[in-house]
Amino acid sequence: EEWRDRGAAVGARQETDSNGQVQTRVVKKGVKDFNFGRTLGEGSYSTVLAATDRQNQKEYAIKVLDKRHIIKEKKVKYVNIERDTLNRLTEHPGIVRLYYTFQDERSLYFVLDLASGGELLGVLKKLGSFDIECTQFYGAQILDSVAYMHSRGVIHRDLKPENVLLDRNMHTKITDFGTAKILPDPAASGSGLDVVPGSPTDGADNDRANSFVGTAEYVSPELLNRSNACKASDLWAFGCIIYQLIAGRPPFKAANEYLTFQKILSLQYTFPDGFPPAARDLVERLLVLDPAHRLPIEHIKNHEFFDGIQWGKNLWRNPPPHLK
Numbered sequence: 001e002e003w004r005d006r007g008a009a010v011g012a013r014q015e016t017d018s019n020g021q022v023q024t025r026v027v028k029k030g031v032k033d034f035n036f037g038r039t040l041g042e043g044s045y046s047t048v049l050a051a052t053d054r055q056n057q058k059e060y061a062i063k064v065l066d067k068r069h070i071i072k073e074k075k076v077k078y079v080n081i082e083r084d085t086l087n088r089l090t091e092h093p094g095i096v097r098l099y100y101t102f103q104d105e106r107s108l109y110f111v112l113d114l115a116s117g118g119e120l121l122g123v124l125k126k127l128g129s130f131d132i133e134c135t136q137f138y139g140a141q142i143l144d145s146v147a148y149m150h151s152r153g154v155i156h157r158d159l160k161p162e163n164v165l166l167d168r169n170m171h172t173k174i175t176d177f178g179t180a181k182i183l184p185d186p187a188a189s190g191s192g193l194d195v196v197p198g199s200p201t202d203g204a205d206n207d208r209a210n211s212f213v214g215t216a217e218y219v220s221p222e223l224l225n226r227s228n229a230c231k232a233s234d235l236w237a238f239g240c241i242i243y244q245l246i247a248g249r250p251p252f253k254a255a256n257e258y259l260t261f262q263k264i265l266s267l268q269y270t271f272p273d274g275f276p277p278a279a280r281d282l283v284e285r286l287l288v289l290d291p292a293h294r295l296p297i298e299h300i301k302n303h304e305f306f307d308g309i310q311w312g313k314n315l316w317r318n319p320p321p322h323l324k
């Protein structure tokens with residue numbers, strides 16, 4: 001029977017030897033265990049290829065990174081953050097799953113879920129914009145996944161329609177955790193006496209990250225004000241995504257990044273005519289400059305815009321509305 005230790009590319013097989021003794025043979029998956037197929041995507045530091053496990057014919061997406069390039073560009077930290085983050089986020093249908101990592105002399109390999117529906121951004125560009133029902137459904141799946149991430153102490157920090165993939169059943173899978181932040185585990189931090197309630201470090205840096213990341217159109221004001229990302233930074237990006245699914249473009253977009261940042265910091269955006277009132281109210285409660293005043297996830301789930309959405313397992317079992 002096959003079991004695999006989550007973080008490493010370890011598979012074990014039970015075999016009976018000549019004396020009838022059951023032996024466990026530990027095998028590490030490697031490049032030779034896969035047939036590589038078409039290129040699914042190219043990043044600045046990685047190439048993603050479709051691949052089939054030669055043993056069980058299962059299809060995966062394998063993200064390949066060149067070691068020399070990673071070291072030269074000082075991205076070692078990001079690769080290991082991506083691995084560690086994905087190893088923590090293993091129990092949710094809306095997060096791309098990491099099955100194995102391995103390396104050979106030249107490259108590093110992430111063996112991931114194959115999301116054959118491509119990027120949500122691609123579907124949005126093809127359709128122009130989503131109707132309310134599709135925005136509710138895809139918004140709800142993204143929110144459910146962000147809630148799980150946050151419950152595991154992970155802030156994504158670069159949520160955007162490019163990082164929301166679609167699987168063969170057109171359900172969402174959030175990907176690209178290289179710029180995520182794993183919050184220090186409050187329970188694990190020593191005796192707990194080191195953070196005295198009310199002390200300057202109480203909750204401040206514990207739930208804040210400390211490096212600049214993100215894509216201009218979705219970056220939160222707190223990041224631009226040089227304070228750190230927090231869980232609410234992902235909710236700002238979520239507000240931008242809901243706006244974009246309905247309007248067909250993100251709320252803050254200018255001729256260059258600097259002008260985009262100016263619009264964000266001055267909250268300079270408008271709703272197109274006909275933008276549905278419930279969606280407008282939700283977006284207005286998320287695109288709030290002070291992260292502490294953004295609608296928390298439980299309140300978003302109860303917001304009128306999501307009336308009729310069944311949260312929990314059914315959100316992932318029911319077929320998605322037809323994208324038209």
Ligand SMILES: O=C(O)C[C@H](Cc1nc2cc(Cl)cc(Cl)c2[nH]1)c1ccc(Cl)cc1
Pocket residue numbers: 007008067068070071075076077079080083101102103108109110
């Ligand atoms: O086997 C593991 O899971 C741990 C290794 C850790 C690791 N070994 C590395 C070697 C190099 Cl040259 C660069 C990075 Cl970022 C490296 N990260 C690893 C291997 C592959 C991947 Cl994708 C991530 C981490």
